Amino acid sequence: MIESLHLCMLMHKFTLYMGVLLNHIATYLPETILTNDDLALQFNTSKEQIFKNTGINKRYVSARGEISSDMVVKAAESLFKDKAIDKSEIDFLIFCSEGFDHKGPATSCLIQNRLGLSTNIACVDLPYGCSGYVYGLGMANAYLMSGMCHKVLFLTGDMATTVIHKDDVELKSIFSDIGTANLITKSSFNQHFIFGTDGSGYTNLIVDHSASRNPQTIEKLQENNMPLGHMKMQSTEIFLFAVKTVPKLVADILKKYEYGIDDVDLFVFHQASYFMLEVIRKKCKIPKDKFFVNIENFGNSVSSTIPVALNDAERQGILKKGMKVMLAGFGIGYSWGATIIEY
Amino acid sequence: MVSIEEFTSLLAAEFEDIDPQTITPATNYREIKNWSSMYALIIIAFVDANYDVQLNADNLKNSQTIKDIYDIVLSKQP
Numbered sequence: 001m002i003e004s005l006h007l008c009m010l011m012h013k014f015t016l017y018m019g020v021l022l023n024h025i026a027t028y029l030p031e032t033i034l035t036n037d038d039l040a041l042q043f044n045t046s047k048e049q050i051f052k053n054t055g056i057n058k059r060y061v062s063a064r065g066e067i068s069s070d071m072v073v074k075a076a077e078s079l080f081k082d083k084a085i086d087k088s089e090i091d092f093l094i095f096c097s098e099g100f101d102h103k104g105p106a107t108s109c110l111i112q113n114r115l116g117l118s119t120n121i122a123c124v125d126l127p128y129g130c131s132g133y134v135y136g137l138g139m140a141n142a143y144l145m146s147g148m149c150h151k152v153l154f155l156t157g158d159m160a161t162t163v164i165h166k167d168d169v170e171l172k173s174i175f176s177d178i179g180t181a182n183l184i185t186k187s188s189f190n191q192h193f194i195f196g197t198d199g200s201g202y203t204n205l206i207v208d209h210s211a212s213r214n215p216q217t218i219e220k221l222q223e224n225n226m227p228l229g230h231m232k233m234q235s236t237e238i239f240l241f242a243v244k245t246v247p248k249l250v251a252d253i254l255k256k257y258e259y260g261i262d263d264v265d266l267f268v269f270h271q272a273s274y275f276m277l278e279v280i281r282k283k284c285k286i287p288k289d290k291f292f293v294n295i296e297n298f299g300n301s302v303s304s305t306i307p308v309a310l311n312d313a314e315r316q317g318i319l320k321k322g323m324k325v326m327l328a329g330f331g332i333g334y335s336w337g338a339t340i341i342e343y
Numbered sequence: 344m345v346s347i348e349e350f351t352s353l354l355a356a357e358f359e360d361i362d363p364q365t366i367t368p369a370t371n372y373r374e375i376k377n378w379s380s381m382y383a384l385i386i387i388a389f390v391d392a393n394y395d396v397q398l399n400a401d402n403l404k405n406s407q408t409i410k411d412i413y414d415i416v417l418s419k420q421p
Contacts, residue, residue, distance in 0.1 A: 052359075053381050170380075237400050239384050244397055275381070279388040 019191025019341060020141045020152075020184050025311045026079035027304075028071050028157075028179040032061040034172070043169040050173050055274020059176035059299030062159045068099040069107050071179025072155035073114050079181040080115075087115065090183075092149035093123045094139055096132040096156045096303045098207065098332075099163075099228070100125060111155065122149060129205075130270045130331025131195075132156060132303030134339055137184070137327070138193045144186040152184040158302040163207050163231040165224055171231060174273060176299030180307040189342035192256045194249060201334040204237040241334050242276055247283045249328055253338040261286060264340060265323035268313065270330055271295040271305035292318060303329075310343070319343060344394070344420060350413050357389050358382060368410040390416055 035058050036047035051057060062071060072095065080087050095108040108123035122143070128135050133156055140152040157179035164171045209216045210229025221227060246269070254260065267286050269277060274295050281291045294312045301308055306327050313319035323343045330336035345353070347368045355363035360377055372382065383403055390396050390412070396419045398412075406412055 053379065234400075235380060236383050236387070236403065240387060240397070240399060243387065243391055275384060275388075279384075279392070282392060 018141070018145045019187045019189040020137050020144065021187035021189075022310070022341065022343060023183040023185055024079055024083045024085070025183075025307045025314075026075045026082065026181045027308055027311050028075035028078065028181075030060045030062045030066065030071065030177055032063060034059045034061050034161075036173075039169065039173055045169070050169075053170075053275075054173045055277075055293075055295055056173060056299050057296050059161075059174075060178055060301070061161045062177040066159075067101065068097040068157040068159050068177075068179065069095070069101050069111055069114075071159070071177065072097075072157040072181060073111060073179075075157070075179040075181035076111075076115050076153060076155060079183060083183070085183060087153075088118050089151045090117055090153045091121050092140070092143050092152045093117065093121055094126055094136045094152065094154045095124070096126040096128055096136045096154070097158050098127055098129055098302070099157075099159045100127070103211075108155075115153075117153070128335065129158070129302045129333070130272065130300075130305070131329035131333065131335040131337045133270075133306040134193070134327055134329040134337035135195070135335075136182075136303075137339060137341070138195065138337065140184045141186075141191060141193070144184070150185065152182075154182040154184055156180045156182070156303040156307060158304065160231065160300075160302055163210065163226065163229045165226065165230060168231075170235065171233060174300045175231075176301040178298065178301035178304040178308055180304045180311070182307055187342060191339060191341060192253070193337060193339045194253050194256060195337040196245070196249065196335070198241075198334045201237065201241055202332075204234040204241070204334075205232075205332045207231045238272075238331070239276055242272060242330055243279055243283065245334070245336055246280045246328060246330050249330070249336055249338045250280075250284045250286075250326070253326065253328075253340060257340055259324075259340070261290075263324065264326045265290065266313065266319055266325045267291045267328075268306055268309045268319075268325055269328045271298065271300055271309060272331065273300065302331075314343075344417060347410060347413050350416075351409050353393070354386065354389055354409060354412075357385050366409065368408065368413065370409050371407050372409055372412070373407070386412060394420055396420055 160175035355366035
């Protein structure tokens with residue numbers, strides 16, 4: 001009796017502490033690239049000024065009619081092909097986006113069918129933005145840990161450029177449309193998460209006229225021709241939120257792991273804007289060579305920035321298997337989350 | 344806390360593209376030539392990093408000059 005109790009406790013301990021293993025990441029980049037030259041011409045400014053304000057040289061823009069689910073399906077298809085994945089083993093699909101096909105059914109159901117995945121699969125849509133990647137990993141971790149699934153396909157993709165007003169140079173300079181596919185199984189690494197929410201800041205970054213509250217009107221459509229909604233951002237407020245919240249988030253997740261900055265091999269944060277990342281990096285006292293930034297070549301692709309950065313860092317030889325990597329997502333909501341993975 | 348003159352000169356040094364000689368405590372920072380919303384972020388970051396003071400949106404809305412910012416930092420400093 002006592003022995004079986006011990007065994008139970010051991011098993012409990014074993015199952016309680018697990019993490020996610022990112023097996024593979026694939027990225028889909030739309031063909032159209034918006035350069036600083038394009039923006040400078042359109043908005044009568046200089047490409048140098050645009051780069052100075054954002055730290056971005058180019059962004060990706062989805063083709064007309066190409067929506068979030070199209071991008072993630074292409075990312076997943078290339079993942080299956082390039083990595084010779086047996087897709088019949090995938091039993092949980094998470095689709096993180098704020099641009100869905102329909103109000104119902106869940107877009108992840110449609111993606112299951114389009115990718116030819118098993119029907120013995122759980123599918124969920126995760127309607128999150130900049131914190132979405134960490135949220136998705138947290139969900140994958142919880143499902144894997146509980147034994148409810150064994151292999152997770154986590155897709156991120158957004159089409160922010162379709163909800164930006166044609167005259168909004170600030171948002172046009174920042175956002176980018178990219179899809180990613182992430183294949184996740186469990187690892188024995190003891191992973192922790194921290195999440196936070198402050199809905200009082202929701203008006204500072206919002207896609208207005210996009211759903212039930214403040215629905216689209218004929219007048220609005222005639223005024224701006226934005227049928228999917230209109231993204232509005234109070235950049236100073238968002239900056240204040242990030243500079244206040246993220247350093248504390250970093251300190252809290254380090255504390256949870258009982259790590260110091262030196263124990264983490266690489267820091268990969270949501271690529272919001274270069275200036276914001278630099279302020280956060282300095283405030284957290286993270287050495288520059290451990291802080292991966294690639295916003296220059298990809299822009300801010302909302303929930304895709306972290307997997308795009310992980311993929312890019314690995315390609316550049318900066319990120320290697322076994323490294324301890326801190327991931328932090330923060331933004332629209334306000335919503336934020338962090339974790340440390342063993343890559 | 345440093346003097347208002349030193350605060351002004353340190354902050355002015357953060358504004359690339361702007362001649363620091365043109366910035367004084369009485370300067371209305373929104374009227375600086377080439378001013379953009381980016382400079383508001385530079386002020387927030389400068390104050391946060393150097394004086395451990397977090398400005399809020401109201402602080403910025405209610406201030407006009409570099410001295411106004413300095414006074415807010417003085418009043419909020421831990």
